[in-house]
Amino acid sequence: MSKYKVNFDESHVDFENTWLERDMDDAPVTAAHPDTSVIFVGPPRLNDVQAKDSLPYEYLSIIGFVQNISFNENAMSQFVPCVGTSRKYPIKGSTNSGFNIGRLVFNHDNLIKAIYTNFAMRAYGEPDFIKDGKDFNKLPDKDFKELFKGIAPNGDLNSNFWMDMSNPLTYVPFGLGVVSRNKRKDAVGGVYAEHCMFSSFSFSTSAGSGSIAENITGVCDRLMPFNLITQDQKLKGDFWGKVEKMWTASEEIK
Numbered sequence: 001m002s003k004y005k006v007n008f009d010e011s012h013v014d015f016e017n018t019w020l021e022r023d024m025d026d027a028p029v030t031a032a033h034p035d036t037s038v039i040f041v042g043p044p045r046l047n048d049v050q051a052k053d054s055l056p057y058e059y060l061s062i063i064g065f066v067q068n069i070s071f072n073e074n075a076m077s078q079f080v081p082c083v084g085t086s087r088k089y090p091i092k093g094s095t096n097s098g099f100n101i102g103r104l105v106f107n108h109d110n111l112i113k114a115i116y117t118n119f120a121m122r123a124y125g126e127p128d129f130i131k132d133g134k135d136f137n138k139l140p141d142k143d144f145k146e147l148f149k150g151i152a153p154n155g156d157l158n159s160n161f162w163m164d165m166s167n168p169l170t171y172v173p174f175g176l177g178v179v180s181r182n183k184r185k186d187a188v189g190g191v192y193a194e195h196c197m198f199s200s201f202s203f204s205t206s207a208g209s210g211s212i213a214e215n216i217t218g219v220c221d222r223l224m225p226f227n228l229i230t231q232d233q234k235l236k237g238d239f240w241g242k243v244e245k246m247w248t249a250s251e252e253i254k
Contacts, residue, residue, distance in 0.1 A: 032188040036181040039063045041118045044173040044195045046224045060177070061118045063111070067103045067213075069178060071191055071223055097223050099176055099193050102215040105203070111216050112151070112201065113162040115176075116169055120144075163201065170198055177226050190226035 042049050042060040049060065076093030101111060109117065117134060136157035139145060149155035151167040164170070179190035198218045205212040 029183040030186070031182055032180040033183055034180075036183060036185060038179050038181075039066055039069055040177040040179070041115045042175045042177060042192075043122065044175050046175065046192045046194060046226070049175065049177075049192070061121060063101075063114045065103055065106060065108070066101060068101070070100045071097070071178075071193060072099070073097045073223055095222070097193065097220045098199075098218060099196060099220060100215070100217045101176075102213060105212040105214055108160060110161050110163070111214055112170070112198075113160065115174055116162070116172070119169075119172055119174065163203070165198055165201055173197055176220070179226060192224045192226035193220040193222075194224055195221035 039062065040060040041063055073095055074097075075095045077090060079088040079090050081088045103111065120136065120139060121134075136145065145157060148167060148169040149157060151157075151162045151164045151169055152159045153161065173195045175192060175194055176196050177190060177192040180188045182188055196218050197220075198216060200217045202215045203212070204215070
């Protein structure tokens, strides 16, 4: 908490010797850090993640290799003038939310496949799907494979690279979550974007560059506070222990 009230005057602030809120000597280890943050994809709604009869990590999978991710909210606000006065009054419309994910292309599932593999995992059962090495050829629903095969080269859903935003699979909404920790591995906070859908996909490189990048932008219904730690403690589970297992299962190369 801040040591000063909002209505302080300059005589109460020792700005050369005192931090504004609290002692910050431990900031390098208490500040949220990307090294200890985890990015998930899951069901479209947070309520489906925090199901009462299941631990939340059963419905989530780790996206994996990501260079940057951002969320944004924008409210449609404006000031309206009125006849008879020079003052204006504010009105506010609905809030629009969105996200952006970018990463390098490497020999593993690209972003679109990493996100929609979670859909198949939830639809056909996580344990069996992971046990079978995420083999789409073993999915029981032939209609699923026939409908979505156009998103992969030669219809091979086991291919690393999926790309076709007109494919029916990309019409299926998903949830996107981030939990941030500090270097002491304390949970600092998190966000869950509900009912996400793609709006653009880019694949780019340039002469002299040492890498190829892919980027996805999209819209979402709303951004929700995401506190898996509290939910997990309530259910008496070891969330971060399961994260390590999820990471291993998600990153194994067939």
